[in-house]
Amino acid sequence: MQAGTLGSDVASTNLAAYTATLGNGFSATLSMEDPSFRRTPVYSPANVAAAAAVLGNSSLQTFAITQSPAPVFLGFNAAGLPVGLGFEDTIQRNRMPDFVGVLRYDQPWGSAQISGAVHEVNIGTLNTAAAQIVGTNPGTLGRAASEYGWAVQGGLKINLPFIAPGDTLYLQGAYGEGAGMYTGVSAWAGSYIQSATSLQGAPFQQFFSDAVLNPLSNRLELTQTFSVVASLLHYWNPTLRSALFGSYGEVAFAPGARAAQASYNGLGIAGITNIGAFGSSYYNLNQILRDTYAFNVGGSLIWSPVKDLDIGVEGVYQNYGVQNGRVIDANRSPGVTSQTLLNAAVAAGTLRTVTNADVFQVRARVQRDF
Template sequence: MSTKSLLLGTIAGLAVIGAAQAADLPMTKGEAVEYVKVCSAFGPGFFYIPGSDTCLKIGGEVRAKYYGFGGTGFNRNDNRSAFDTQARVWFDARTQTDWGLLRSYFQIDADSNKLKGRGGGDGSRNLFTIDKAFIQFGGLTAGYAHTFFGLYDNEYGDTLEAGYYASFETVNLLAYTAQFGGGFSATLSIEDGRDHRVNNVTGNFAGVALPQGGQQVPDVVGQLRYDQSWGTLAVQAAAHQFRTGEALAGGIPIAPGAAGFIPHKNKYGFAVGGSAVIKIPAIDGWFVVEGQYADGALDYLGASGTVVANSDFFTTDAARVKGGKGWSITSELGGNVTPQLQAFLVGSYIDTSYNDFSAAGDASIKEFTISGNMVYTIVKGLKVGGEVAFTHGKLDKGFIFTDSNGRAHENYNQWLAGMRITRTF
């Protein structure tokens, strides 16, 4: 037998043995592969989490900002230009249950050099913040969400960086919204009052020490809302506690009657407001106006966004504790100039007063801001916008701006101009 014949015979024998052994093995099916499926129940971008009936949408945004600040010109430490890059990532998970929609939402923001205030001061580098984190189940909302006082900031507020005066806080809350049909709804929200404080830390307000006391009761916010195809009407109210803290000298409480003592007072403030939105179908736009009045609850006016610091309360020359009062209004007209180009014009005004502030009489801070911006969509998901804004303020009786040379000013102006490139996905 030749070598070639021997090799062929051996290979054939091995093949027969292998086939016989394979015949003895149990037959199995291939493992099922679970592919990601599109979830169309809640709009584009949602998909089913494999192995569950929960739909998830993951989104993100990167914003590159470039701004020049005219500033007030009172302080050489103010930045006249500032760059900032911000990244945003959000997760929206929804499940339809027998008891209604179960939703959880989470968004985190990361800033490379966050702009500090409207004066353009030094910011904090590489700052990570939770923008929102809440749970919704039926009419219940629980977690860190936008306050239910007002609607402008949460649903509109399309300026790029300029300020405006409206309730804009994201707060820890527990709320319930009841739907009555016909577009009517009502919300009762219990919100953390510490998130609604103005001058939240121990400091000086026009030279008077104002330590805030610890929270005893949360804020209570209520809103009635009417939504229709032509727009929205809403009215809202809030109750807010303000109370003095312990005045200290060298870490020791100051005794009553001694210099620097602040009376221990627990007081309550309030805010009321109204909002109206008129849709303009011809330009796929809107006109919105929102106004509010507050006494001892100035955060609901947007007072935290003013150039000059406001405060919920103050002490008079007679060592009395009183709440600051004021009102504010914001309006916006926005819409499409072309399918790719949007334009927005915003005007806003705030007036806060502190009666019997000093022997000179009542003190007040008045400020208005006008801003305009245009946003152009280059391709889907990529936009570039430009903005110009002007702010003017006036101080009366007891309030002054002091510049780096020690000169006093009762009026101030501030310009802002800049651009933002945004990629959304």
């Protein structure tokens, strides 16, 4: 049940690392790692291709289908009003490896570790020729500058042989900006995508993008995440063991990032985004780019009659929700995806909202390692 702990291990990461043993239980590791394994997408509206079809812009439609566009204003007139809107491809490139450093201390009582990572967040080039859809371009904007996300982590492993041989307590905390995969906040709901629900049928989605492109400034704004976790492993006898864990994590987008995404609604182009006009009731109630939290608690009972054979049961409970306000309940008010549909639901008395959701998961486990 590692994913339920908000853990951040990615066992398949391609890397080149060097570890030095410093003596007295200390060791240090430096690593260069493939950034693809620690990347959550930069936020992109999901319906730009549909907007292009409505506008009859075949070039933009092709661009939207083959890439991941996010809007940016190309310029403003003397009155301060936008006169051009283009799109940047937010699919990230491998321009720089992640750099990771670890300092570890091992003793008979257990171990302690602190670590840090640097992770580049980047996007593609502004496509004005194919993707410009409003007004005339008063100038040329280049690709938004890369931002450098980072994360730090501290952990303790405490051996508890006075309770039972093999008993261990684990404590860990992590904080990051633009590096959510290192803090593990999306580990249970679903990593490598910008939004997900913990289980099919949950009332609303959480958003996990490492950064949001501000359409007003053409800058990437990093997302803050943190998590804490505690877990206890206990052996009832040499073949029967239990694990208990609890964790808490939060996702907070840059101040104003969500409001900036609503700014281009004033251009009156239908279908360009589904976040709603700033200050509208739909804007206040939809799930997109909302700051969220998640709390997990779970346990397992595993019997290992022979080496490398595990038989048992595992269960986890999660409560996740928005940090402020309310969101539309997609189960009880399905299909409310615009201000017009929200108004209709309110008039019909069918609009339902929530602040959080409870998720339960139980599974039987039979595992044989070779």
